[in-house]
Amino acid sequence: AAAGHDVLGVDRDAAGLAGLPDAVETAVVDLRDEAAVSDLLADRPLDAVVSCIGGYEIAAVEDTSAEAFRRQLETNLTAVHVTVSAALPTLRERGGRIVVVGSMVGSVALPYHGAYSAAKAGLDGYVDALRREVDPHGVDVTLVEPGPVPTGFNERAAAAAAAAESSDPNGPYAGAYRAFEGYSPAATDVETVVERVVTATTADRPRTRYRVSRRARWLPRLARVLPDRLYDRLVRAGLPGGLLWRLLHR
Numbered sequence: 001a002a003a004g005h006d007v008l009g010v011d012r013d014a015a016g017l018a019g020l021p022d023a024v025e026t027a028v029v030d031l032r033d034e035a036a037v038s039d040l041l042a043d044r045p046l047d048a049v050v051s052c053i054g055g056y057e058i059a060a061v062e063d064t065s066a067e068a069f070r071r072q073l074e075t076n077l078t079a080v081h082v083t084v085s086a087a088l089p090t091l092r093e094r095g096g097r098i099v100v101v102g103s104m105v106g107s108v109a110l111p112y113h114g115a116y117s118a119a120k121a122g123l124d125g126y127v128d129a130l131r132r133e134v135d136p137h138g139v140d141v142t143l144v145e146p147g148p149v150p151t152g153f154n155e156r157a158a159a160a161a162a163a164a165e166s167s168d169p170n171g172p173y174a175g176a177y178r179a180f181e182g183y184s185p186a187a188t189d190v191e192t193v194v195e196r197v198v199t200a201t202t203a204d205r206p207r208t209r210y211r212v213s214r215r216a217r218w219l220p221r222l223a224r225v226l227p228d229r230l231y232d233r234l235v236r237a238g239l240p241g242g243l244l245w246r247l248l249h250r
Contacts, residue, residue: 010040030080035085046090048201051103053079056116058180060173069115076119077126084130088139089116099200100127101193104147104216107222111236112176131208142200146193147213179239188213 007024010031011017017026029036033055055075057068084098091098105113106120124143131141196210204221211217 009159012185022245030085032074034082037082041086047094047096049087050197051080051083054079056113057110060112061114064115077122085160091139092137095138097196099142101144104145107220110180140206142206142208144196144210145216147188147215149193151191
């Protein structure tokens with residue numbers, strides 16, 4: 001908006017829009033709702049869509065109900081599809097672009113993030129397929145993959161882990177849930193992620209993928225060269241309570 005662009009900010013919660021500048025038009029819409037999203041975007045002269053949608057809950061796969069699993073898929077994947085599919089006719093006509101903000105867990109599945117990892121891995125595949133479909137029609141598609149970002153996600157997820165631990169304090173995963181309480185990983189600052197999103201939105205020839213943070217860049221590379229079981233131990237060691245975590249947080 002500061003650069004003179006007309007910007008529409010959308011959130012399903014009005015509180016998420018409260019801090020935006022007055023120059024940004026806002027709308028409270030559940031992006032999983034096809035009819036509502038179609039109505040919102042109808043007849044708008046879109047040049048770019050930035051999809052930054054997400055949320056996760058820390059839980060072992062065994063402790064993730066089907067309802068919780070569906071909820072994370074709908075938030076992290078279905079809502080992106082609803083937004084993109086509603087915007088594409090206009091973007092194709094205008095030679096626009098789509099920027100999707102995913103996560104490093106799309107490439108690096110984390111324990112106790114099973115549903116979230118599945119959703120973000122699905123998003124990776126979705127964006128690749130989308131790019132290959134629409135590039136011949138003049139629409140650029142970019143995936144931005146940050147590591148942890150201090151947006152409040154981690155605090156809410158840690159609270160969910162605490163609730164899971166208290167519900168079964170002697171369960172097989174209780175120790176892991178206790179380790180996640182107060183979880184606050186070394187994070188990529190929001191400004192760095194925003195810079196990559198702006199670049200992807202405005203560059204003459206944007207990259208197809210931006211991995212933001214050293215962790216987001218190096219962990220997928222290590223996955224390609226290390227044996228799976230060794231890589232698994234490395235990932236576990238970096239989680240709260242793991243050896244690498246303890247060494248880095250002494």
